[in-house]
Amino acid sequence: MPSSHSQFMWFFSVYSFLFLYLRMHQTNNARFLDLLWRHVLSLGLLTVAFLVSYSRVYLLYHTWSQVLYGGVAGSFMAIAWFAFTQEVLTPLFPRIASWPISEFFLIRDTSLIPNVLWFEYTVTRAEARNRQRKLGTKLQ
Secondary structure, three states: OOOHHHHHHHHHHHHHHHHHHHHOOOOOOOOHHHHHHHHHHHHHHHHHHHHHHHHHHHOOOOOHHHHHHHHHHHHHHHHHHHHHHHHHHHHHHHHHHOOHHHHHOOOOOOOOOOOHHHHHHHHHHHHHHHHHHHHHHHHO
């Protein structure tokens, strides 16, 4: 049997690698550290996947072939799942976000926003300023 530990770790590493390089959009004016973090993170993920695979053989739970088959299976499934979510599910996000149940649970499509954290920060800050101004005019 292929190593399920190896399969999961290689799935997670390969999917994260694809997500970091193909899905996350980087702006043109990004600083060096903003560009460096994705390389460091992907290298760390691949290192952890290799270490988990090695530990399965080192602890005599699996053979190298079982670990290799698990890694190949996990990598293949990661590529297939990434392709499915990108090509099939992502175009459906706007339609799903407009369903009444999605609106009830405040689900929204942010797939086109390159940096959601920065977007939320600036929108919240602008809204707080507007409310502060309105509150200030009411008190006068």
